[in-house]
Amino acid sequence: TGSYFFNNSNNTANEITNRQYFLENDSTQLYNENQISTSSNYNHRINMRLEYKMDSSNTLIFTPTLSLQKNNSLNKLTGVNSAIKGIISETNNLNRSDNSGYNFNNNILYRHAFAKRGRSLSLNLGTSVNNRSGDTYIDAFNSSDDAQDSLRQFSDRSSKGYQLSANVSYTEPVGKKGQLQLSYRPTYSVSHADQRSFQFDGLADKYNLFDSSLSNKFDNTYTTQNGGVNYRFNSKQNTFSVGLAYQHADLSSDQEFPLKTETNRTFSNLLPTAMWNAKLSAKSSVRLSYRSNTSAPSINQLQNVINNNNPLILSTGNPDLDQQYSHNVIARYTYTNTAKGLSLFGNIFYQKTDDYIGNATFLAASDSVLSNSVTLYQGSQLRKPVNLSGYWNLRSFVTLGMPLKFIKSNLNFNTGYSYSNIPGIVNGVSNISAAQTYNTGAVLASNVSENIDFTLSYSANFNRVKNSIQPSLNNNYFSQNAGVQINLLSKNGWVFQNDLNNQSYRGLTDGFNQNFWLWNVSVGKKFLKNDNGELRLTVFDLLKQNQSIRRNVEEIYVEDVQTQVLRQYFMLTFSYRLRNFGSRK
Numbered sequence: 001t002g003s004y005f006f007n008n009s010n011n012t013a014n015e016i017t018n019r020q021y022f023l024e025n026d027s028t029q030l031y032n033e034n035q036i037s038t039s040s041n042y043n044h045r046i047n048m049r050l051e052y053k054m055d056s057s058n059t060l061i062f063t064p065t066l067s068l069q070k071n072n073s074l075n076k077l078t079g080v081n082s083a084i085k086g087i088i089s090e091t092n093n094l095n096r097s098d099n100s101g102y103n104f105n106n107n108i109l110y111r112h113a114f115a116k117r118g119r120s121l122s123l124n125l126g127t128s129v130n131n132r133s134g135d136t137y138i139d140a141f142n143s144s145d146d147a148q149d150s151l152r153q154f155s156d157r158s159s160k161g162y163q164l165s166a167n168v169s170y171t172e173p174v175g176k177k178g179q180l181q182l183s184y185r186p187t188y189s190v191s192h193a194d195q196r197s198f199q200f201d202g203l204a205d206k207y208n209l210f211d212s213s214l215s216n217k218f219d220n221t222y223t224t225q226n227g228g229v230n231y232r233f234n235s236k237q238n239t240f241s242v243g244l245a246y247q248h249a250d251l252s253s254d255q256e257f258p259l260k261t262e263t264n265r266t267f268s269n270l271l272p273t274a275m276w277n278a279k280l281s282a283k284s285s286v287r288l289s290y291r292s293n294t295s296a297p298s299i300n301q302l303q304n305v306i307n308n309n310n311p312l313i314l315s316t317g318n319p320d321l322d323q324q325y326s327h328n329v330i331a332r333y334t335y336t337n338t339a340k341g342l343s344l345f346g347n348i349f350y351q352k353t354d355d356y357i358g359n360a361t362f363l364a365a366s367d368s369v370l371s372n373s374v375t376l377y378q379g380s381q382l383r384k385p386v387n388l389s390g391y392w393n394l395r396s397f398v399t400l401g402m403p404l405k406f407i408k409s410n411l412n413f414n415t416g417y418s419y420s421n422i423p424g425i426v427n428g429v430s431n432i433s434a435a436q437t438y439n440t441g442a443v444l445a446s447n448v449s450e451n452i453d454f455t456l457s458y459s460a461n462f463n464r465v466k467n468s469i470q471p472s473l474n475n476n477y478f479s480q481n482a483g484v485q486i487n488l489l490s491k492n493g494w495v496f497q498n499d500l501n502n503q504s505y506r507g508l509t510d511g512f513n514q515n516f517w518l519w520n521v522s523v524g525k526k527f528l529k530n531d532n533g534e535l536r537l538t539v540f541d542l543l544k545q546n547q548s549i550r551r552n553v554e555e556i557y558v559e560d561v562q563t564q565v566l567r568q569y570f571m572l573t574f575s576y577r578l579r580n581f582g583s584r585k
Contacts, residue, residue: 005045012038014564018509021363021557022467024429029363029379031312031557032080039073057113064106071099079312081379089144089377091311101132118173126165133158142311144377146367151311152200153373154207155214159299161191174231181230183245189222191299199373213371216305217257218319222296224249230273239277247271247294253302253319263319269294284335291328297321297357301385306374314376315383322387325354341403341410348396356391359383360425361556390423390432397439408448415440424555431469435553438462453487463507465553475558477507477551493526495536505549512560516545532577541568 019031050062077093105128112121133156140151165187172180197214198207228245249267254260275289303317328351335344361383368376376382397416404411418437423430441459446452460480467473483501490496499520505513524536548563 002046002048005043005047007041007043009041010039011041012036016562017559018512019557019559020473020509022426022431022433022469022473023363024427024469026470026472028084030082031559032082033077035075035077037073037075039071042068042070044068057115059109059111061109061111062106063109065104067103069099069101071097073097077310079310081312081377083379088379089142089312091140091142093138093140093310095136095138095309097134097136099132099134101130104129116173118171118179120169120171122167122169124165124167124169126163126167128163129160130162131158131160136309138309140311142375142377144367144379147375147377149375151308151373152207153197153211153214153308154200155195155197157193157195159191159193161189161299163187163189177234179232179234181232181243183226183228183230185224185226187222187224187226189296191220191222193218193220193299193303195303195305211371211373212258213374214306214308215258216255216303218299218303218305219254219256220299220302221252222249226271228271237279239275241273241275243273245271245273249294249296249323251296251323255304255319261319265322267294267323269325283337284333286334287330287332289330293326293328295324295326297323297385301357306370306382308374311375312377312380313383314370314374314381318385321357321385322355324357324387327352341401343401344399346396346398348394350392350394352392354389355387356389356423357385358388358391358422358424358555360386361427363427386425388423388425390421393420394418404444407446409444409446412443412445413440414442420553422553422555426469426556429469431467431556433553433555433558434464434466436464436466451489451491455483455485457481457483457485463551465558473558475507477505479503479505489526493531495522495524495526495534497522497524497538503547508549508551508560512549512562514547514549516547517543518546519543528576534575536573536575538571538573539568540566540571544568 013036015033015035015037017031017033017035019033021029021031023029045065045067047065048063052060054060073096075093075095077091077095079093080090081088106126108125110123114120136155136157138151138153138155142149142151165185167183167185169181169183172182174180194217195215197211199209199211200206201208224247226245226247228243230241230243232241233239247267247269249269251265251267253263255262271292271294273291275287277285277287279285301317301321302319304319305316307315329349331348333344333346335342337343361381362376363381364376364378366378370376370382395416395418397414399412399414401410401412403409416437416439420435422433422435424433425431439459439461441457444456446454448454458481461478463477463479465475465477481501481503483499485500486496486498488496497520501518502515503518504515507513519542520538520540521542522536522538524534526534544567546565546567548565550561550563552559552561
């Protein structure tokens with residue numbers, strides 16, 4: 001089997017951001033940004049699956065995939081840092097970039113089933129190759145209380161790499177209900193990143209002044225050896241498994257430019273897993289699972305070069321990063337009563353990460369010259385990834401569904417809770433940013449007849465944001481959505497659809513507390529034989545009020561973002577339903 005996918009999108013967006021930093025000594029700093037961006041994206045994706053069954057005991061499967069991307073973008077950004085005394089630094093920035101790349105992945109799986117039931121051998125060989133390149137032009141005017149500067153810069157970036165992996169697995173039956181699995185999985189990953197930056201030479205009228213402070217060539221190699229054993233027990237009522245793997249990993253980072261450095265680190269970890277699935281009754285079951293895993297830092301996090309796409313928000317890499325180690329726990333309960341139409345579903349997910357890769361951020365109290373071409377202006381930030389302790393998050397939700405026969409409808413309730421504990425460092429002081437969300441909602445969906453259909457819905461979210469470095473900035477915010485949808489079909493083929501929603505936000509920064517209506521209406525007519533054809537006119541956002549607002553909580557700040565969305569437009573559609581391509585004799 002195979003498939004091919006292609007899309008081309010052209011987007012224009014206007015985004016407004018209000019950000020408030022968590023700083024010690026009850027000091028206040030704000031960042032306001034207005035960004036207008038246009039982009040053109042091309043994507044090609046090819047997927048294939050080739051299966052060759054040699055005989056009843058041996059199977060060979062190939063699954064290659066190839067994706068190609070091309071992106072052109074233009075961003076115009078105005079950013080302002082301010083404190084109680086007023087504006088302390090600002091930038092007007094025009095950024096143009098052209099990027100392209102590809103990803104190729106291929107897996108070869110061989111499976112052999114022995115004559116003895118439950119005994120098997122499988123071998124999986126994986127290959128992945130990626131290559132990305134891009135050019136970026138920056139024209140910026142930056143200023144602070146003490147300085148003004150302009151920047152005209154060109155950067156040529158490229159990154160490429162490959163990964164080779166294998167997985168050998170052998171299973172052996174143990175008794176009538178047990179199975180033992182032995183596995184070995186090595187991987188070898190190589191990444192290369194190269195950035196060359198040039199400043200504009202006004203006399204020569206071209207970008208030919210090489211900037212070593214914004215240039216870097218970096219190679220990274222990550223090798224893992226993972227071997228483990230897993231025992232699985234199956235019965236009519238219970239499935240249980242427990243496993244333990246040992247992982248040895250080597251991370252080698254070599255910087256070739258501007259200074260030649262080499263960093264080598266070795267990691268050894270035990271990775272336990274466990275799972276229990278119990279059938280409590282004919283209608284209910286529970287599942288508990290635990291899994292541990294590691295993840296290596298990306299080459300972008302390791303590469304020690306400054307990114308100055310936004311001169312007020314600089315970032316760099318850290319070649320001394322360690323891998324992350326995560327513990328994941330999932331609990332799930334399911335109840336289904338088909339005869340009565342009742343259903344209950346609950347889920348809890350918990351994750352704790354050691355050596356979490358967060359950020360250490362320095363906010364400049366005064367202008368600091370980092371190089372001939374890079375100045376850290378007052379109020380601006382330099383962000384660097386570091387390993388931190390204290391990260392964990394919890395997510396849970398419960399859904400209850402039941403029929404309401406007297407109005408021929410189904411009623412669904414849902415409620416949930418989430419908590420994120422995100423560590424960070426700002427100006428050398430540790431901070432914990434904690435975000436809690438309580439959500440609830442209900443949906444009443446009718447099934448009165450094929451001519452009348454309605455849906456009523458309501459959802460609410462209550463959010464609390466806390467931080468340890470400046471509790472005075474702790475805040476709560478609330479959002480809710482109420483909607484009604486009505487579909488009517490007359491006996492002579494007229495179709496009417498009405499979709500009305502009210503969205504409300506409270507507790508955000510000034511200008512972001514909104515209450516608006518989104519109203520979509522359509523009218524159509526079915527015609528032709530058996531009503532197979534339909535002509536429909538749809539009006540989206542009849543009241544011209546549509547908006548997109550979100551709040552982001554990070555380790556050292558909280559921000560509100562408003563994005564321009566497509567408002568009122570009209571769409572005329574014709575659809576034809578095809579039936580019965582052939583007839584039976």
